[in-house]
Amino acid sequence: MSSDPWGRVDETGTVYVRTADGEQVVGSWQAGSPEEALAYFERKYEGLVVEIGLLEKRVKTTDLSAKDAQVAIDHIREQVDAHHAVGDLDALRQRLDKLVETVDKRREERKQQRAKQSDEARHAKEALVVEAEELAQSDQWRAAGERLRALVDTWKGLPRLDRKSDDELWHRFSHARSAFSKRRKAHFAALDAQREEARKTKERLVSEAESLSASQDWGPTAARYRELMAEWKAAGRAQREHEDDLWNRFRGAQDVFFAARSSVFAERDAEQSENLKLKEELAHEAEKILPVTDLKTARAAFRSINERWEAIGHVPRDARPKVEGRMHAVERAIQEAEEAEWRRTNPEARARAAGLTGQLQAAVDKLRGQIEQARAQGNNAKADKLERELEGRQALLDQALKGLQEFGG
Incomplete structure (x- = not known):
């Protein structure tokens, strides 16, 4: 019989292993010596030690799942419990029990980690939903559209939640995107309608502008072009493929008209500048x-000058007040001379002036007599009062005599 601290072989060749629960039969060995039997089953034990060591390392250093780790532990435990090895099987059981604790701890950690990740994912998805719902009301079509596409990519990169929660959040997220797309589609449909209406309006404006381009009714046509330009600006933009062509036609029609007007105005300005020189010469002649x-001579000379003036035609607008003002000044001077002559030769006015002068002269003579009488009577106060009254009457008489002289008598 042969033995070691953990096992023995009896005389029948039966191999035993010592455990805390007593000896357990390992197996029967008939092929060789007892020492060879113990050595064989000790190698079996060493194999279990290596297998457990490898599993411990995998649990600690790899992402081996708790489920797979438990299956591996159970597989080794079956071998240990089968007592087909000689060695400290209780120590192996303790290592396996400790490994189970490690796996359970890892399982709980991963569970908590998954719960944390799920909670973070929930908050992240809820934040995406809130932002998407805010963007759904935006009118910044391009920026909001690009941001919503970025939110979809972010959503796809997040872990899934439980099916109910994930579906509810996705429904809100998807609804917000759909609402934005619907509003954007309606906006651009309305914009297309507005641009089509603008195109029709501008087609009409272009047609009218082209029909006016050959007009020589310069003032009213230029005014109408200004009105057309105001209508053009108010019409808004047409579709991009039409806008530039319509504008080129509209602007081209105006250019034709205004170029022709400028040519005519240039000729007119040259003619009016020449007219101004002639009228300035006539004004100078009139001032002489x-x-x-x-x-009589002055009236005849002015009439001749005025006839030549009227025959000349227009002068530049900004020069007109000055040159016409010179002629009007001469004309007013002649009119004033005519009025003075009329007053001088008017019989009725002369008679009225003579009558007034006679009345004033009589009043003056009367006052002088009264003054002499008062002085003679020694009434100086009355004489002084009458003297002051005489001064006023004498002043009126002098003025009346001067007016009478204007009538030549």
Whole structure:
């Protein structure tokens, strides 16, 4: 019989292993010596030690799942419990029990980690939903659309939640995207309608502008072009493929008209500049009439000058007030001379002036007599009062005599 600290072989060749629960039969050995039997089953034990060591390492250093780890532990435990090895099987059981604790701890950690990840994923998806619902109301079509596409990519990169929660959040997220797409589609449909209406309006404006391009009714046509331009701006933009062509036609029609007008105005300006020189010469000639000494000659000279003036035509607008003002000044001087002559030769006015002068002269003479009488009577106060009254009457008389002289008598 042969033995070691963990096992023995009896005389029948039966191999035993010592455990905390007593000896357990390992197996029967008939092929060789007892030492060979113990050595064989000890190698079996060493194999279990290596297998357990490898499993411990995998559990600690790899992402081996708890399920797979437990299957491996159970497989080794079956071999240990079968007592087909000689060695400290209780120590192996303890290592396996400790490994189970490690796996359970790892399982709980992973469970908590998954719960944390799920909670983070929930919050992340809820935040995506809130942002998507806010973007659904945005009118920044391009920026909001690009952001919503980025949110979809972010959503796809997040872990799934439980089916009910994930479906509810996705429904809100998808609904927000659909609402935005619907609003954007309606906006651009309305925009297309507006642009089509703008195209029709601008087609009409272009047609009218082209029909006016040959007009020579410069003022009204230029005013109408300004109105057409205001209508053009108010119409809004047409579709991109039409806008530039319509504008080129519209602007081209205006250019034709305004180029023709500019040419005509340039000729007119040259003619009016020449007219201004002629009228300035006539104004200078008219000014030589002043001062008026012979009304008849002055009137005839001005009439001749004015006839030539009227025959000349227009002058530049900004020069007109000055040159016409010079002629009007001469004309007013002649008119004033005519009025003075009329007053001087008017019999009725002369008679009224003579009558007034006679009345004033009589009043002055009367006052002088009264003053002499008062002085003679020694009433100086009355004489002084009458003297002051005489001064006023004498002033009126002097003025009346001067007016009478204007009538030549």
